Amino acid sequence: MLEIKILGGSEEDISEVQRVLEESPTYSLNISGSLPSPEDGREVFSTIAPGKEYEDKFVFGIFLNDSMIGCIDLCRGYPDESIVMLGLLVLSEKYQRKGLGTGVYNKLEEIIKDWGNFDKIRIGVLVSNDDVLPFWEKMGYTEVSRSPYKHGSIDTVVITLEKPIL
Numbered sequence: 001m002l003e004i005k006i007l008g009g010s011e012e013d014i015s016e017v018q019r020v021l022e023e024s025p026t027y028s029l030n031i032s033g034s035l036p037s038p039e040d041g042r043e044v045f046s047t048i049a050p051g052k053e054y055e056d057k058f059v060f061g062i063f064l065n066d067s068m069i070g071c072i073d074l075c076r077g078y079p080d081e082s083i084v085m086l087g088l089l090v091l092s093e094k095y096q097r098k099g100l101g102t103g104v105y106n107k108l109e110e111i112i113k114d115w116g117n118f119d120k121i122r123i124g125v126l127v128s129n130d131d132v133l134p135f136w137e138k139m140g141y142t143e144v145s146r147s148p149y150k151h152g153s154i155d156t157v158v159i160t161l162e163k164p165i166l
Contacts, residue, residue: 017041023092030129033153049078082119
């Protein structure tokens with residue numbers, strides 16, 4: 001059974017997120033030019049959008065039959081109060097391209113709808129990671145802007161996509 005559960009940031013949660021990131025090396029290589037660092041799992045919990053408080057940040061585990069296979073990072077009210085920013089949705093590579101992402105995303109959107117007071121969901125996709133664009137377009141996202149992005153050895157462009165919450 002596929003489930004999404006909120007994570008509290010315990011050492012066990014951090015270790016599980018770290019494991020998922022390490023099981024997703026292509027994602028890390030595409031966004032930073034390197035494999036996951038030993039602190040990446042912790043950073044998922046500690047990094048927060050400018051001007052936001054930790055009460056607006058949510059990290060979820062994606063579970064299949066009680067095993068964590070992925071993670072999600074959301075921030076409510078960023079970059080403005082009507083938007084939910086989806087900062088990360090990653091599945092361990094062995095679970096990718098099996099149709100699980102659609103089920104995960106649909107469950108996630110229901111959680112966001114239950115929060116109320118939000119008009120749209122926003123994501124950023126790096127051109128260096130644009131093999132995921134067809135998935136996001138299938139989920140109903142459309143491009144709203146592009147801007148330069150540099151992190152590690154990656155010098156690329158971030159494509160901002162949005163989807164209305166209906």
